[in-house]
Amino acid sequence: MAEIRSLGAGSGLDLDGLVQRLVAAERQPVETRLARNEARFQAELSALGSIKGALSALRDASQGLAGDAGLGVRTATSSNPERFTASAAAGVAPGSYSVEVVSLATANKVATDPFAAAGSQVGTGTLTLGVGGDSFSVTLADGAGSLADIRDAINRSPDNTGVSATILNEDAGSRLVLTARDTGAANTVSVAAAGGDGGLAALTTLTELTAAADAVVKVDSFSFSSASNRVDGVIEGLTLDLVEADPGNVETVTIAEDRSAMIDKVSGLVDRLNGFTSATNRVASYNADTGEAGVLLGDATLRGIEDRIRQITGSQVGAAADPFGNLPGLGITTNEAGLLELDEAQLSRALDERPEVLDTVLAGEDGIATALGAYLGDVLASNSLVANREEGLRSRLDGIGEQREALDRRIERVEARFVSQFAALDGLVAQLSQTGDFLQQQLSNLPGPAGGNN
Structure with a gap:
């Protein structure tokens, strides 16, 4: 906006205020509409x-x-939750089934021969551990081949395919215990050693503490094996979570609609x-x-x-x-x-x-x-x-912002024009005022009644 400082100084009129009111009148209809x-x-x-x-x-x-999966909500109730619990997906046909938990799935656990202590030096080289069909390797360098170092190297390996290592301290000494993280008969643990000083070969002689085994459950007298204790698929949509084996004793699972x-x-x-x-x-x-x-x-x-x-x-x-x-x-x-x-x-x-x-x-x-x-x-x-309607409304709002910017630019030009016009008027009025003052002064100097002198 143009800055107005002395408009009206020559004429004594409030031209500044007049310009501001004219500018406001020019802006108001458009601003109100926007x-x-x-x-x-x-x-x-x-x-x-x-x-x-x-x-x-x-x-x-x-x-x-x-x-x-929408409205066919089902409940699955075990007659003995201490043996197993159950859940059913939506849409499973209601009914009752006999369930016998013959055995639970177990994870393979093996132990090495005893060493004097957890800090005892075992050896250097590469140790390869397998579980099921997968394997990974860890390398033990000089000064980092103790039983504790080996345990930590196994557990921290980014390639670990599912083996947990611990140290068991007993009367005969300290043993490295390896446990498969997943249950099931296929997930057996194996250890092989290569390179280094040959000391890691002592870890390949393993004693089985827990055999790898699948869970076995009988549903309506038919056997079903599962690598885990969460049994899916024996009845489509039904999940059994086995808690405790109880061979020879039959329980019941009942599937019903959840009204x-x-x-x-x-x-x-x-x-x-x-x-x-x-x-x-x-x-x-x-x-x-x-x-x-x-x-x-x-x-x-x-x-x-x-x-x-x-x-x-x-x-x-x-x-x-x-x-x-x-x-x-x-x-x-x-x-x-x-x-x-x-x-x-x-x-x-x-x-x-x-x-x-x-x-x-x-x-x-x-x-x-x-x-x-x-x-x-x-x-x-x-x-x-x-979505198109929303986009259209947002575009219109953006357009209003652009119209306001255009209005500001136009009002600046209008104000500049008013200032220019009223500045010229101010000068003309000032000039006329000076001329009037001069004439008044001349008339006052004339002799006779018209003048100020007798």
Whole structure:
């Protein structure tokens, strides 16, 4: 902005203030329009963000229910948790099975012959340790070949494929104990020595303390072996965690639907649908009492999303006459406020009559949750209408910043023009004033009544 210091000094008029008022009058309409547009775009962007958040939550809830892992929640109960515990993936068929824990999986543990002490020098060279089908090597140099050095070299090796080394001190001396980190018959420990002074060869003579063994479990009298005590695959989707072997004694695992968890999942979907409805009501409704309208009232993008969600949630899955093929059949209805309500008793009755109803109506290939998840995934994609709308609003906000910069430049030119014009006026008025003073002085010097002298 031009700096005004002495404008009006010649004329005695407040030309400085007049210029400032004229400049402000020139700026105000444009500034008011830009501020109004900026507030509107910011409000629309904020409202769109709240809608996007509600849609994201609904998408996640819908996609979390879709497919086999969604609503078929199962519990797996062991008749004797001191022998084994169990868990079941969603969708596993309910049923009971006999379980006999014949033996547990164990890790191979071996020990070397005794040495005088942990600090006793063993030797130098390369020690190669194997476990299962993998191996790694450590090198012991002069002055670093004690039993303790060897233990530390094994444990610290970045190539260690699964062997833990400790020192066992007993009456006969100190032994290096090697233990496979993984259980299973295939994970046996081996040691080989090469090079150096030959002293490491003493570590290749090993005494087995614990044999490597697989776990053996019988389910409905059929044997199943596992390298670990977490047994997967004997029944697809069922996991048994073996705690203690008890050969000859049979326990039971029971797989059942988790009704409470299933209802909670459906309730969560209802909550997310209501969350979207509430968000829409806040930003796209009209209050007849106050005359206030939401910033997205009549927005075509939002209206299209609302219509499609209503279409999906109001659809019939399967046969038209199926009483359980829609949301009301599952106990989900709309109240007077326009929000959904879940009747848990009705949902339980539907599950009692048709246990797989949620897998079909909500989570199936043509299910409501499946369709919602797919649609909302597209709506919230990076190149979607919502994303493009957000980008458009941000671009408009950036444009307002550029328009303000252009306004500042134009106002500077306007102010400079006013200053120039009023400076000329100031000079003219000053000149006229001087001329008037001169004439007044001359008239006052004239003789007679017109002058000041008699």
